[in-house]
Amino acid sequence: MFGTAIIVFREVLEAAIIIGIVSAATRGVAGRTRWLIAGLLAGLIGSGIVAASTDAIASFASGVGQELFNAIVLGIAVLMLAWHNVWMASHGAELAKKARTVAANISEGRSECSILMVVVGLAVLREGSETVLFLYGIAASEGGSARAMLFGGLIGMLAGVAVGYSLYAGLLRIPMRWFFAATGALVLLLAAGMASTAAHFLIQADLIPALASPLWDSSSALPENGLLGILLHSLIGYDARPAGMQVIFYVAVLVVISLGMKLAAKPRKSI
């Protein structure tokens, strides 16, 4: 039961952290909650479908369909988060001002909300499908321990959601002056971490070269399967044994998004 709780916790935690950060980052955008729930539901339905078609996805593209699928899902999420941060850089000041007053309504709020929905949906889709498969495996296997294990799964899920929510609530306590800078930095690291994970999947599928694997090994100092390692992996994409290519992806996304934010934040000048 304990083992089940930990496995489910790990999967749920990643999605919960992403949702916590993105929800905080879109604070003050009108209609946000509705879109968030829509993203959650779409992700849950999608993960059921993905779980049911695991074999079909896996056999696609000569056995590396799963990696390709994950990399594409992550890639889209990275693009969305990049877009979010660039948009925030140009509208953040306005949003911060409005969030302080009661009526927070921004004309471009709708596109920002659809980004929120897609990112949340993709996060749930990716992590949820594995959880569904795992729980299905338990439920399908005979033996009286199934109920206890499913109970463990429920505990793991609640614990994951609790961490995600605490992160969200904690972020909201940051003074408004620094708030959007803080969430922007978190989203930036989140996107970079996702890019590194996407590279990891493409290496596993042999679609891109690893370039030194691993580049370093910090698994004895900070194991990736320990609690801190799991947290850091979800938050900033920590990998105890990264391939060189993963680091390149990580840094490239960091640099590109930061540049985009800088350019967007500049007061409009004629070029």
Place this chain on the structure above:
Amino acid sequence: MKNIFSLLLIVTALTPVASSAADADYKLVIKDHRFEPAELSVPAGKKIKMSIENKDATPEEFESHSLNREKLVAGNGTASIYIGPLEPGRYEFFGEFNKETAQGVIIAK
């Protein structure tokens, strides 16, 4: 920009077809939540394609921290995975969904 992106998509879509045939194959079978063989010897310093066949009805996840790999295998399904090039040594792996029984090790020589 759009053209580069679609070109990239085409290239990634075609690559696995081109590269998969040439690689040496190693095979793992999952049965009754155990890996068969539980000990697999592979050459060091080479990239290896490994296929994992799951003969159980329930899904399994092949996972290895030392190999930095994680791969879902559907019930009664098969999945392929690339590992290495590896330094000589022992690399433990396990089935995350049935950790008590599904244990194994890859030995790179």
